[in-house]
Amino acid sequence: MKAAAFDYVRATSVAEACEMLRQDGDDVKLIAGGQSLTPMMAMRLTRPSRLIDINEIGALKFIAFGENVARIGACTRQSVVARDKALAAQVPLLRQALAWVGHVQTRNRGTVGGSLAHADPAAELPLVAQVLDARMQIRSTTGTRTLPAAEFFVGPLTTALAADECLEEIHWPMWTGHRLGSAFTEVSRRHGDFAIIEACAQIALDDEGRCTRANFGLGGGGTIPLAFPELASRLNGTLLEDAVLQDVAREAATELDPGSDLHASAGYRRHLAAVLATRVLRAAYEEARGKP
């Protein structure tokens, strides 16, 4: 399998990449880690006339901390994010999710921004972005704009990015409070595959063990991964008894619109969604409860 012919150019700055996008229009593609784009090109599912390589732009590779937010440059490798101890302490879901993303070899090349911009409905990082309400900082030649995850993901492999825009950095909210727990899990046929269903949750407790804040989400059950902030808000003030967790998990599963394919039927996916959502909520709670 070989890609169709294309022209290649390396951008040396985001401004330069944006200028190239403005000039070249629809038929060009930015390439970051290329762990999805390259196979799609090899299978000729896509055949851009030109690739703009943003891998050499140092300004797109960083991890920084602001007030209650972790900022990650779009071209930061997934393996770098997974290894970062400060990030694991502040936004633990990222490391938990990345353990499910591909393999060592793909995480060394794959980027955080690339995974989000690719927007596979069963990918792990878009689900975390939805659950944490991450903000996408997007640049074009006319300036920058910031979109919440809920507006960024539009459909399968489709985001709100316009043809002349480049995802520049991602802002991940850090939950404050000392008793935080989070969990990520999924079911796939083989380790490292995209999920049949994936789930993640984050929960904060007060000193009495009552929930003060919670969110959770499900991926693989529709066109985009979904978070359920309204259902999660029902957990506030409760002691997160199993029955309560199962109720919100089951209700979330009914909001999915999964398809059937040779990997799993829609019914099985919906069943899995309720089971996995319960499991991550319970695991997040257990972790938070174990903290002083």
Add this chain to the structure above:
Amino acid sequence: MSEKLYAVTLDVNGKLCTAHVPARLSLVDCLRDELRLTGTHIGCEHGICGACSVLLDGEPVRSCLMFAVQADGHKVTTVEGLANADGTPGVLQDSFCEKHALQCGYCTPGMLIAAHALLQIVAQPTDEQIREAIGGNLCRCTGYQQIVDAVKHAAARLANDNSSAADKRR
């Protein structure tokens, strides 16, 4: 109409190599067809099997999932680079032979690169760490158990070599 060619210079196994390649040529095709380093195998060509694994700037990546032009100016280590200076198999490679960690040998270059990368960061890996490290590499012959054994064996041999080298220095 002939396709536009791009000059790429790679540091492959410590040697600077230059090739003129079309943008669509994958790194693995460049290594094999242009630079004649056929140790790296091509399996699936879309990032599933891991046979084409190489080290890029010291980290394992799949060389079918990047274009040669993207590797311009970077350092690549292939399975040939894991051998001793005189061309004999290195300790890890020798351990694969000793423990029967290959049959057809197709996945072996990728397995060696993945295992080598692991041993660079974890000197004495657990079974679980080894299985995670080779989790992106498919083998249809061995059932993986002998590969895990070989990596553990290599780790023990390397530790032994290091301690006897330290003894000699004393």
